[in-house]
Amino acid sequence: xxxxxxxxxxxxxxxxxxxxxxxxxxxxxxxxxxxxxxxxxxxxxxxxxxxxxxxxxxxxxxxxxxxxxxxxxxxxxxxxxxxxxxxxxxxxxxxxxxxxxxxxxxxxxxxxxxxxxxxxxxxxxxxxxxxxxxxxxxxxxxxxxxxxxxxxxxxxxxxxxxxxxxxxxxxxxxxxxxxxxxxxxxxxxxxxxxxxxxxxxxxxxxxxxxxxxxxxxxxxxxxxxxxxxxxxxxxxxxxxxxxxxxxxxxxxxxxxxxxxxxxxxxxxxxxxxxxxxxxxxxxxxxxxxxxxx
Amino acid sequence: xxxxxxxxxxxxxxxxxxxxxxxxxxxxxxxxxxxxxxxxxxxxxxxxxxxxxxxxxxxxxxxxxxxxxxxxxxxxxxxxxxxxxxxxxxxxxxxxxxxxxxxxxxxxxxxxxxxxxxxxxxxxxxxxxxxxxxxxxxxxxxxxxxxxxxxxxxxxxxxxxxxxxxxxxxxxxxxxxxxxxxxxxxxxxxxxxxxxxxxxxxxxxxxxxxxxxxxxxxxxxxxxxxxxxxxxxxxxxxxxxxxxxxxxxxxxxxxxxxxxxxxxxxxxxxxxxxxxxxxxxxxxxxxxxxxxxxxxxxxxxxxxxxxxxxxxxxxxxxxxxxxxxxxxxxxxxxxxxxxxxxxxxxxxxxxxxxxxxxxxxxx
Numbered sequence: 001x002x003x004x005x006x007x008x009x010x011x012x013x014x015x016x017x018x019x020x021x022x023x024x025x026x027x028x029x030x031x032x033x034x035x036x037x038x039x040x041x042x043x044x045x046x047x048x049x050x051x052x053x054x055x056x057x058x059x060x061x062x063x064x065x066x067x068x069x070x071x072x073x074x075x076x077x078x079x080x081x082x083x084x085x086x087x088x089x090x091x092x093x094x095x096x097x098x099x100x101x102x103x104x105x106x107x108x109x110x111x112x113x114x115x116x117x118x119x120x121x122x123x124x125x126x127x128x129x130x131x132x133x134x135x136x137x138x139x140x141x142x143x144x145x146x147x148x149x150x151x152x153x154x155x156x157x158x159x160x161x162x163x164x165x166x167x168x169x170x171x172x173x174x175x176x177x178x179x180x181x182x183x184x185x186x187x188x189x190x191x192x193x194x195x196x197x198x199x200x201x202x203x204x205x206x207x208x209x210x211x212x213x214x215x216x217x218x219x220x221x222x223x224x225x226x227x228x229x230x231x232x233x234x235x236x237x238x239x240x241x242x243x244x245x246x247x248x249x250x251x252x253x254x255x256x257x258x259x260x261x262x263x264x265x266x267x268x269x270x271x272x273x274x275x276x277x278x279x280x281x282x283x284x285x286x287x288x289x290x291x292x293x
Numbered sequence: 294x295x296x297x298x299x300x301x302x303x304x305x306x307x308x309x310x311x312x313x314x315x316x317x318x319x320x321x322x323x324x325x326x327x328x329x330x331x332x333x334x335x336x337x338x339x340x341x342x343x344x345x346x347x348x349x350x351x352x353x354x355x356x357x358x359x360x361x362x363x364x365x366x367x368x369x370x371x372x373x374x375x376x377x378x379x380x381x382x383x384x385x386x387x388x389x390x391x392x393x394x395x396x397x398x399x400x401x402x403x404x405x406x407x408x409x410x411x412x413x414x415x416x417x418x419x420x421x422x423x424x425x426x427x428x429x430x431x432x433x434x435x436x437x438x439x440x441x442x443x444x445x446x447x448x449x450x451x452x453x454x455x456x457x458x459x460x461x462x463x464x465x466x467x468x469x470x471x472x473x474x475x476x477x478x479x480x481x482x483x484x485x486x487x488x489x490x491x492x493x494x495x496x497x498x499x500x501x502x503x504x505x506x507x508x509x510x511x512x513x514x515x516x517x518x519x520x521x522x523x524x525x526x527x528x529x530x531x532x533x534x535x536x537x538x539x540x541x542x543x544x545x546x547x548x549x550x551x552x553x554x555x556x557x558x559x560x561x562x563x564x565x566x567x568x569x570x571x572x573x574x575x576x577x578x579x580x581x582x583x584x585x586x587x588x589x590x591x592x593x594x595x596x597x598x599x600x601x602x603x604x605x606x607x608x609x610x611x612x613x614x615x616x617x618x619x620x621x622x623x624x625x626x627x628x629x630x631x632x633x634x635x636x637x638x639x640x641x642x643x644x645x646x647x648x649x650x651x652x653x654x655x656x
Binding site: 075082087096263270274 | 323375440441445
């Protein structure tokens with residue numbers, strides 16, 4: 001569940017953005033950048049919550065950049081996402097070497113674990129569901145919230161309409177740009193929270209490239225979950241489980257090459273996009289810029 | 294006509310130059326904010342790329358894979374394919390190349406090198422054919438499949454070289470055995486690492502240009518990149534063209550990998566590349582997918598890559614700073630509208646780069 005937290009948050013971000021028709025391969029960069037700023041702010045202010053907030057805001061700001069580039073300036077969405085990923089790598093690398101490396105003697109610590117009274121006493125499911133750190137609770141809440149927003153509200157209907165057929169949506173008076181902006185920015189906030197997980201909830205430190213490609217696993221989970229919030233969460237659980245298992249195999253010295261378990265998310269995704277196990281169909285206008293006539 | 298030519302020249306020369314300058318400005322700002330002196334850092338970068346003894350040969354060593362990889366990625370762009378998998382294809386090419394390099398002995402050098410490079414091409418070709426087939430047969434988006442296949446390639450290489458059958462048992466470090474001396478690419482200048490791969494890379498430019506501009510397959514590639522629907526109507530097999538393009542693109546990336554093994558490292562460690570396959574996307578974009586423009590673009594990135602190592606050593610500024618340059622360059626090259634906005638031009642200096650045709654190259 002812990003390993004699945006950042007994956008799920010990023011995958012939800014992916015779902016929201018792609019449902020509106022904007023491909024977001026920048027999830028990785030957003031998480032990395034947010035992990036960094038979250039840590040820096042927490043370190044400077046000695047307040048972990050401000051750190052989390054800074055992480056989310058960073059995700060929002062970077063997402064806004066992605067939105068400007070891909071929605072207004074018509075940059076290919078994949079190129080734009082790619083730019084953000086390498087930019088994040090560069091910026092965090094430079095600043096880490098610039099002033100964090102010497103400074104990180106005593107970090108700001110990690111977020112506390114909250115036990116929900118009564119509920120956490122339930123045998124078996126109690127410890128699984130109700131003894132967690134805050135970002136994990138936020139993740140669980142976000143799944144429900146996004147599922148509800150996307151499928152039971154006007155905003156959700158509009159977002160999906162824009163992702164399927166922007167011209168039709170525009171014709172009935174929906175502001176395509178606005179809807180896409182909102183979706184991409186929300187996506188950034190979610191990925192930002194996911195990024196804050198790494199530095200503030202998991203280890204209480206920032207390390208270069210600490211997200212280690214998990215943004216892409218999240219992307220895989222999103223596709224595996226067929227662009228549905230709940231299904232994406234299950235995919236994240238599966239992938240996180242595979243990762244944890246491969247770590248355990250490595251330690252126990254069992255003679256199964258642990259690398260093969262690590263490949264599992266990627267292989268499953270390839271199989272899914274190839275159309276096995278029920279075809280995964282992306283929103284129809286996913287990845288296509290919309291030029292207002 | 295008269296109006297069009299200066300505009301074309303401006304787009305071809307000025308745009309990349311301004312992009313690179315902008316890249317350094319943005320990166321310089323980041324360096325300054327991080328508390329270092331940007332001028333000192335970049336002069337160290339320049340020194341490390343061109344001035345120091347053996348700096349220029351090292352820059353050319355780094356340029357070599359960028360040329361191959363950039364050509365491969367550009368070929369994909371021309372067909373409307375975005376090959377993010379060059380890094381993985383590079384790994385698999387290196388894997389195939391090193392295997393032929395160390396498992397055969399007693400061959401004449403020319404034959405051994407040719408076989409190993411051919412194996413590299415085959416490796417990259419096969420690895421790229423997977424997303425090619427998935428795209429052609431099932432319409433699976435190549436960006437997704439190539440990203441995923443990168444990680445599969447890293448895992449596979451890691452397994453084979455860390456705890457699998459390709460480990461050199463005589464070595465304590467996880468790596469493959471050294472290749473046979475006969476398989477090493479000849480060194481061009483004594484006392485440097487500059488190897489004959491550079492010549493091959495430069496020769497690859499006219500080959501790719503010829504392929505694109507003067508052959509049937511090149512025509513099909515450009516046609517599918519322009520409009521898959523029209524191509525299909527004209528009787529071109531879109532699926533077959535996409536598959537071939539992806540294969541050739543991967544073959545070039547695999548060649549880069551094998552070339553790197555035969556020319557530079559002579560063995561293969563588990564973490565082999567330093568992100569050449571990703572940087573090369575920037576190279577291809579900067580060159581606007583023009584094979585000839587690949588030479589200066591690759592040279593620039595070779596200089597950045599070799600210079601940044603010296604800079605990190607000399608000034609304690611992270612070599613990651615070149616990623617900032619890279620990101621800014623791509624941003625400017627990919628969004629001419631950004632120029633329009635910054636310099637208050639009345640018209641955009643060039644049409645935006647179009648990778649996927651707007652119809653989407655699905656089959």
